Amino acid sequence: GENVEQHPSTLSVQEGDSAVIKCTYSDSASNYFPWYKQELGKRPQLIIDIRSNVGEKKDQRIAVTLNKTAKHFSLHITETQPEDSAVYFCAAPLGGSQGNLIFGKGTKLSVKP
Amino acid sequence: NAGVTQTPKFQVLKTGQSMTLQCAQDMNHEYMSWYRQDPGMGLRLIHYSVGAGITDQGEVPNGYNVSRSTTEDFPLRLLSAAPSQTSVYFCASSYSNSKHTASPLHFGNGTRLTVT
Numbered sequence: 001g002e003n004v005e006q007h008p009s010t011l012s013v014q015e016g017d018s019a020v021i022k023c024t025y026s027d028s029a030s031n032y033f034p035w036y037k038q039e040l041g042k043r044p045q046l047i048i049d050i051r052s053n054v055g056e057k058k059d060q061r062i063a064v065t066l067n068k069t070a071k072h073f074s075l076h077i078t079e080t081q082p083e084d085s086a087v088y089f090c091a092a093p094l095g096g097s098q099g100n101l102i103f104g105k106g107t108k109l110s111v112k113p
Numbered sequence: 114n115a116g117v118t119q120t121p122k123f124q125v126l127k128t129g130q131s132m133t134l135q136c137a138q139d140m141n142h143e144y145m146s147w148y149r150q151d152p153g154m155g156l157r158l159i160h161y162s163v164g165a166g167i168t169d170q171g172e173v174p175n176g177y178n179v180s181r182s183t184t185e186d187f188p189l190r191l192l193s194a195a196p197s198q199t200s201v202y203f204c205a206s207s208y209s210n211s212k213h214t215a216s217p218l219h220f221g222n223g224t225r226l227t228v229t
Contacts, residue, residue, distance in 0.1 A: 032215035
């Protein structure tokens with residue numbers, strides 16, 4: 001069936017290093033790819049998104065890249081800080097004409113001071 | 114705007130009991146949805162609605178009912194609670210869910226449900 005696969009499931013980096021999380025999706029018609037950050041006990045919140053007519057989008061230390069041919073997109077966080085520690089989810093609209101967002105299983109990012 | 118409001122924040126049920134999780138949004142969003150979140154499983158879509166009077170099933174609909182009588186409200190009903198329904202439930206809304214003009218989902222703060 002339609003799905004979104006996310007890797008790695010856990011990621012530990014030193015403060016100041018970069019972090020990269022990758023997702024692949026199965027529906028070639030998908031054209032909207034958001035990333036959500038969820039802190040412990042809180043709701044998921046959108047941090048960046050990209051549409052299929054764009055290959056890369058940046059917002060300060062966060063960037064998302066999209067490869068539609070290979071059906072994968074990635075989140076890049078540079079100069080990581082302890083407050084970046086959270087669970088990150090990717091998502092894509094899958095299945096038929098509806099754009100219901102299907103989420104990856106999440107990546108727990110730990111940034112060590 | 115309050116955004117997406119969910120009640121209650123916490124609930125404990127016994128197996129076989131029924132209850133309704135409430136969700137309301139004040140952003141005039143047409144699209145609303147319910148997700149459940151379990152450790153290591155991410156967010157899984159239960160039911161969704163593209164407008165008042167229209168609902169449909171998501172990835173994991175069994176054991177849940179929904180209705181959408183108004184644009185603002187989208188309650189989720191558990192007819193006969195089971196321990197497997199212990200989870201955190203998130204309601205979300207967006208302006209559009211069209212595959213070609215999808216817009217960001219806004220999440221409520223969640224309801225933590227325990228079924229014993």
